[in-house]
Amino acid sequence: MAAANAGAMVRFVAAFLAAVLVMMVPCAPRAAAAAVGVNWGTVSAHRMPAPVVVELMRANRIGRVKLFDADQAALRALMGSGLQVMVGITNEMLQGIAASPAAADAWVARNVSRYVGPGGADIRYIAVGNEPFLTSYQGQFQSYVLPAMTNIQQSLVKANLARYIKLVVPCNADAYQSASVPSQGVFRPDLIQIITQLAAFLSSSGAPFVVNIYPFLSLYQSSDFPQDYAFFDGSSHPVVDGPNVYYNAFDGNFDTLVSALSKIGYGQLPIAIGEVGWPTEGAPSANLTAARAFTQGLISHVLSNKGTPLRPGVPPMDVYLFSLLDEEQKSTLPGNFERHWGVFSFDGQAKYPLNLGLGSPVLKNAKDVPYLPPRWCVANPGRDLNNVENHLKLACTMADCTTLYYGGSCNAIGEKGNISYAFNSYYQLRKQDAQSCDFDGLGMITYLDPSIGDCRFLVGIDDSRTSTIYSSGDCSRRRFGLWILAFLVIGFLQIGVYL
Ligand SMILES: *[C@@H]1O[C@H](CO)[C@@H](O)[C@H](O)[C@H]1NC(C)=O
Numbered sequence: 207m208a209a210a211n212a213g214a215m216v217r218f219v220a221a222f223l224a225a226v227l228v229m230m231v232p233c234a235p236r237a238a239a240a241a242v243g244v245n246w247g248t249v250s251a252h253r254m255p256a257p258v259v260v261e262l263m264r265a266n267r268i269g270r271v272k273l274f275d276a277d278q279a280a281l282r283a284l285m286g287s288g289l290q291v292m293v294g295i296t297n298e299m300l301q302g303i304a305a306s307p308a309a310a311d312a313w314v315a316r317n318v319s320r321y322v323g324p325g326g327a328d329i330r331y332i333a334v335g336n337e338p339f340l341t342s343y344q345g346q347f348q349s350y351v352l353p354a355m356t357n358i359q360q361s362l363v364k365a366n367l368a369r370y371i372k373l374v375v376p377c378n379a380d381a382y383q384s385a386s387v388p389s390q391g392v393f394r395p396d397l398i399q400i401i402t403q404l405a406a407f408l409s410s411s412g413a414p415f416v417v418n419i420y421p422f423l424s425l426y427q428s429s430d431f432p433q434d435y436a437f438f439d440g441s442s443h444p445v446v447d448g449p450n451v452y453y454n455a456f457d458g459n460f461d462t463l464v465s466a467l468s469k470i471g472y473g474q475l476p477i478a479i480g481e482v483g484w485p486t487e488g489a490p491s492a493n494l495t496a497a498r499a500f501t502q503g504l505i506s507h508v509l510s511n512k513g514t515p516l517r518p519g520v521p522p523m524d525v526y527l528f529s530l531l532d533e534e535q536k537s538t539l540p541g542n543f544e545r546h547w548g549v550f551s552f553d554g555q556a557k558y559p560l561n562l563g564l565g566s567p568v569l570k571n572a573k574d575v576p577y578l579p580p581r582w583c584v585a586n587p588g589r590d591l592n593n594v595e596n597h598l599k600l601a602c603t604m605a606d607c608t609t610l611y612y613g614g615s616c617n618a619i620g621e622k623g624n625i626s627y628a629f630n631s632y633y634q635l636r637k638q639d640a641q642s643c644d645f646d647g648l649g650m651i652t653y654l655d656p657s658i659g660d661c662r663f664l665v666g667i668d669d670s671r672t673s674t675i676y677s678s679g680d681c682s683r684r685r686f687g688l689w690i691l692a693f694l695v696i697g698f699l700q701i702g703v704y705l
């Protein structure tokens with residue numbers, strides 16, 4: 207009797223403690239230690255539902271994500287996810303926000319305030335413009351950046367968010383290029399005044415200078431760029447800069463920025479990498495082997511905390527890979543590779559093994575991707591294809607055919623293969639509308655996957671259904687698991703009492 211009473215007591219206390227413990231388990235801060243994040247761009251006709259993308263990042267324990275705008279679906283899906291978020295103000299919006307505190311208030315209210323708070327999106331940064339100083343913009347956005355920052359900052363103060371959310375400006379590296387050695391780094395003369403003000407702003411708010419670094423582009427644009435200098439395995443062409451020796455372009459570029467910042471009096475400003483990555487096709491040096499070598503080398507380098515010659519032991523604050531997913535509607539003006547920057551394909555399939563330093567040597571693929579039915583459009587083998595030119599032109603203007611070109615995964619599939627590929631690309635873009643496979647009778651729908659070797663004939667994504675997947679459900683699942691654990695513990699205690 208006494209033993210039973212004591213057992214009941216123990217059970218009660220244990221259950222109470224377990225309940226308290228379960229309530230105390232926080233759901234969000236898991237990501238706090240991760241320094242590697244991703245850019246989530248959405249210039250694609252085959253967009254996975256935002257909750258599927260968020261789940262993909264969570265499954266791979268990616269703790270930080272950078273958006274190029276304030277996409278409503280993305281921010282909704284990020285609520286309760288635990289991911290730290292950088293939202294973006296597009297360059298086109300800078301002028302209006304710079305001119306009007308009310309416009310800034312509206313932007314913050316609409317695109318930040320309503321997503322944050324308990325169970326909300328963990329927005330940490332707002333990117334004011336995206337590479338607004340790019341030379342090719344010819345100064346179009348330059349003068350709006352600081353006034354827009356000032357207005358947004360005031361809006362954040364009013365919304366009581368200024369202590370938590372910081373403003374940054376992702377800069378392209380051509381803001382300071384053309385130095386022969388890193389110590390010679392200076393900002394472009396037309397930018398010195400603006401960047402000095404920007405650095406002062408960042409310094410006073412404790413925000414990092416955000417820069418995008420692309421050794422791939424250096425290699426792609428210059429035939430005498432030493433190939434191994436783009437990677438992280440040491441280089442037979444190191445850059446010697448006084449006492450400092452540089453073995454990779456990333457460090458050289460980083461320290462060029464450090465030098466440029468020093469010259470305007472902000473040599474100590476923390477630096478984050480807004481974009482860095484390597485495309486997997488669309489140019490000879492854009493391939494899976496190179497992309498894997500670069501990205502893995504970069505991550506290992508950053509996580510080793512080695513830093514650079516000018517900042518030994520101080521790696522960049524955060525590094526956002528470019529990019530999470532392929533975006534097949536991006537402009538090919540820079541080159542065909544522009545649509546193939548993803549670590550994952552458009553549908554969330556890992557392109558190569560990658561260890562993000564978070565415990566897994568490989569990446570997990572996206573789950574529950576809502577594909578269209580498994581069917582494809584190909585060239586009708588029974589038809590003479592002599593008059594196909596105009597159809598091809600239309601298909602490849604609207605849809606993506608970049609994989610057909612030199613350096614692409616479908617470059618060697620023959621003329622008929624080319625035609626089929628283009629037809630299918632267009633058919634999937636049009637969400638498998640039967641008429642879009644007509645091509646004056648030259649096209650034909652098939653249920654047999656026409657993919658050849660590495661050349662994948664895609665099946666599009668059905669984005670017509672509104673998704674019912676809840677990305678934040680994970681937290682309640684975890685709580686449920688903990689309840690079960692608590693009951694097991696109670697069970698053991700009970701056995702202990704009766705022994
Ligand atoms: C919020 O952000 C979206 C996406 O970037 C933009 O289109 C919209 O104009 C913004 N809303 C306001 C009120 O500024």
Ligand SMILES: *[C@@H]1O[C@H](CO)[C@@H](O)[C@H](O)[C@H]1NC(C)=O
Nearest residue numbers: 433490491492493494495496
């Ligand atoms: C992949 O790119 C690297 C880096 O430019 C190059 O050395 C290599 O030859 C390429 N591999 C193939 C198979 O094209």
Ligand SMILES: *[C@@H]1O[C@H](CO)[C@@H](O)[C@H](O)[C@H]1NC(C)=O
Nearest residue numbers: 610611612617619620621624
């Ligand atoms: C297929 O198309 C690509 C891109 O236009 C071209 O480079 C390639 O030579 C074509 N193949 C054949 C066999 O026509």
